[in-house]
Amino acid sequence: MWEASRRKLLIAVLVLTVVVVGATGWAFYQLRYSNGPGGGAQIGEVALRVLAAQVLIFVAFLFTAVLALMSVLVAAPSISGDVESNLALGLLARPVRRSEYVFGKWLGLAALIVLYAAGSSILELIVVDWTTGYVPPRPVELIAYVSGVGLILLTLALVLSTRLAGMAAGFIPLACYFMAWVGGILGGAGEAIGNQGLIITGLVSKLLLPTDGLWRAAVYAMEPASMVATYRAAGSAIAAVPFAATDGPPPAFLVWVAIWFVAVIGLTLWSFRRREI
Amino acid sequence: MVDLQERQAAAATAAASPAMHCVALSKRYGRTVALAGLTMTMPRGEVFGFLGPNGAGKTTAVKLLLGLVEPTGGEGWVLGKPVGDVPVRRRVGYLPELFRYQPWLSGAEVMRVHCELARLRRATWSEEVDRALRLVGLADRGRDRVRTYSKGMQQRLGLGVALLGSPELVFLDEPTSALDPIGRHDVRQIIHHLRERGTSVFLNSHLLTEVEMVCDRVAMIDQGRVIATGTLDELLSGSACRFRVTGLDPGQRASLASFGELDDDGEWIVIRGLSGERVPEVVQEIVGMGGRLYAVEPRHQTLEDRFLQLLGENGG
Numbered sequence: 200m201w202e203a204s205r206r207k208l209l210i211a212v213l214v215l216t217v218v219v220v221g222a223t224g225w226a227f228y229q230l231r232y233s234n235g236p237g238g239g240a241q242i243g244e245v246a247l248r249v250l251a252a253q254v255l256i257f258v259a260f261l262f263t264a265v266l267a268l269m270s271v272l273v274a275a276p277s278i279s280g281d282v283e284s285n286l287a288l289g290l291l292a293r294p295v296r297r298s299e300y301v302f303g304k305w306l307g308l309a310a311l312i313v314l315y316a317a318g319s320s321i322l323e324l325i326v327v328d329w330t331t332g333y334v335p336p337r338p339v340e341l342i343a344y345v346s347g348v349g350l351i352l353l354t355l356a357l358v359l360s361t362r363l364a365g366m367a368a369g370f371i372p373l374a375c376y377f378m379a380w381v382g383g384i385l386g387g388a389g390e391a392i393g394n395q396g397l398i399i400t401g402l403v404s405k406l407l408l409p410t411d412g413l414w415r416a417a418v419y420a421m422e423p424a425s426m427v428a429t430y431r432a433a434g435s436a437i438a439a440v441p442f443a444a445t446d447g448p449p450p451a452f453l454v455w456v457a458i459w460f461v462a463v464i465g466l467t468l469w470s471f472r473r474r475e476i
Numbered sequence: 477m478v479d480l481q482e483r484q485a486a487a488a489t490a491a492a493s494p495a496m497h498c499v500a501l502s503k504r505y506g507r508t509v510a511l512a513g514l515t516m517t518m519p520r521g522e523v524f525g526f527l528g529p530n531g532a533g534k535t536t537a538v539k540l541l542l543g544l545v546e547p548t549g550g551e552g553w554v555l556g557k558p559v560g561d562v563p564v565r566r567r568v569g570y571l572p573e574l575f576r577y578q579p580w581l582s583g584a585e586v587m588r589v590h591c592e593l594a595r596l597r598r599a600t601w602s603e604e605v606d607r608a609l610r611l612v613g614l615a616d617r618g619r620d621r622v623r624t625y626s627k628g629m630q631q632r633l634g635l636g637v638a639l640l641g642s643p644e645l646v647f648l649d650e651p652t653s654a655l656d657p658i659g660r661h662d663v664r665q666i667i668h669h670l671r672e673r674g675t676s677v678f679l680n681s682h683l684l685t686e687v688e689m690v691c692d693r694v695a696m697i698d699q700g701r702v703i704a705t706g707t708l709d710e711l712l713s714g715s716a717c718r719f720r721v722t723g724l725d726p727g728q729r730a731s732l733a734s735f736g737e738l739d740d741d742g743e744w745i746v747i748r749g750l751s752g753e754r755v756p757e758v759v760q761e762i763v764g765m766g767g768r769l770y771a772v773e774p775r776h777q778t779l780e781d782r783f784l785q786l787l788g789e790n791g792g
Contacts, residue, residue, distance in 0.1 A: 284575065284576040285572050285573075285574050285575040285576065286575060286576060286577065286578070288539075288544060288570070288572040288575060289570065289572055289575055289577075289590070289634075289637065290593060291544055292542045292543075292544060292565060292568070292570040292572075292647075293565055293593035293594050293595075294562050294563055294564075294565040294566045294593075294594065294595055295562070295565075295593055296562055475505075475545045475546075476539075476544055476545070
């Protein structure tokens with residue numbers, strides 16, 4: 200933890216977070232009034248709730264993208280940097296197993312990502328509640344799913360970091376993250392029009408990198424019941440929209456996410472154990 | 477009781493084992509042979525110089541012995557344990573050849589991280605760090621960030637890190653490469669101090685004069701193989717001595733070949749492979765044959781001479 204805390208990245212991210220939360224707070228406050236806080240009628244509570252939920256979903260999407268970027272930036276040079284600087288030589292000549300080293304890296308970075316995701320999400324939710332009175336129906340799940348996106352990209356960057364230089368180990372997870380997002384949209388479009396090829400594409404994309412699946416789960420956690428009911432009434436066409444969800448994540452998907460973590464962390468251990476340093 | 481005796485016997489065996497021993501230790505990277513079969517023994521409590529030209533496989537050998545890379549053949553033991561044994565590393569210190577510590581940490585913080593990694597008792601950390609900083613001459617810079625250190629200071633810090641916890645065996649990979657003459661002198665003093673304390677020091681260096689000044693025993697490698705090993709006396713026993721002689725006929729001069737390899741240019745006779753103890757015998761023989769002796773000049777063979785000679789013999 201102290202490793203990253205010494206870096207300017209964390210300070211920059213924290214300052215930016217406070218600025219962004221403040222700015223979004225102002226925006227959420229504006230939602231109450233049809234013509235700004237100074238004049239105009241106050242809009243109805245139901246409309247405000249739906250509006251607040253929609254804006255919150257967009258803010259959360261941007262926040263998740265920033266979290267993804269941050270996860271990759273801290274994890275990608277993590278092991279490769281130690282190897283390139285020969286820092287790993289000194290560390291691994293100590294009575295430290297490689298598995299301990301890899302787990303230590305993962306746990307430290309994961310704690311950093313989860314703490315940041317939870318802290319900034321709670322701050323944002325407090326601001327939204329304070330300015331609009333809206334509290335998402337499943338805030339704990341929201342934080343868990345958003346953190347999950349960060350953790351998946353962190354884990355992917357870490358496994359690549361055992362073999363690739365920081366730049367490549369960072370670029371690949373980010374490219375995959377955006378491809379998985381597109382894959383989710385294609386899968387949803389397939390469901391909307393009944394195209395099996397697109398449905399399978401979406402499913403494979405979701406299994407290979409479950410970030411979009413978790414994002415959809417986070418969206419569901421932010422939607423009020425009225426919004427969910429409206430989307431369900433709209434039929435299967437809504438599945439193509441990455442900012443709308445009609446259901447929570449199936450338990451089988453969450454089990455798959457757990458398996459994904461175990462498999463990729465296992466692969467990281469296997470890969471680094473065989474790495475000549 | 478039996479268990480205690482067995483443990484005591486095991487401890488005695490471990491203590492009696494060499495600091496390092498390897499048999500046909502080898503490493504291949506694809507088709508490239510980095511080490512072709514290293515066989516050598518480093519007794520405990522000695523300073524062991526490990527020499528070889530660039531690319532001979534010195535650093536690979538150190539990494540193999542520390543378990544940082546997997547050997548593709550052969551066996552090795554460090555402090556009585558097979559290479560790769562993790563617990564034995566508590567008793568081993570290591571200074572890598574090229575390294576960079578976290579620049580945002582202070583020197584003392586780097587040392588505290590290594591105290592933790594070396595599994596030292598937390599209560600001893602402060603004392604250990606202060607002692608190591610003093611030993612390497614960084615006592616007044618320990619609180620400064622590593623990014624403010626010169627290359628030489630980073631090298632000193634690395635040496636201090638390697639000596640944390642008073643290890644029984646220390647691997648030093650080119651410890652003086654970034655140091656000025658004062659720094660080199662300090663490192664030599666530290667190595668002498670370690671030897672006095674009974675610490676075994678594995679010194680990987682290409683600075684032959686340094687090695688000659690501090691090492692008890694030397695192994696020279698070339699193209700991944702040991703081409704010579706032994707104490708400095710053993711390795712440099714092929715010393716020469718030259719004599720300025722007149723009054724001997726060619727037959728008499730040639731008879732001096734019984735003392736060693738002879739090189740006669742008419743005025744000077746050079747006898748190679750002559751130990752210092754036999755020089756008076758040669759003088760007596762020359763005088764006994766009626767020769768007139770004007771000068772006797774022992775020519776000490778340096779480690780560098782010997783190293784270059786061996787490399788030449790090895791086709792290097």
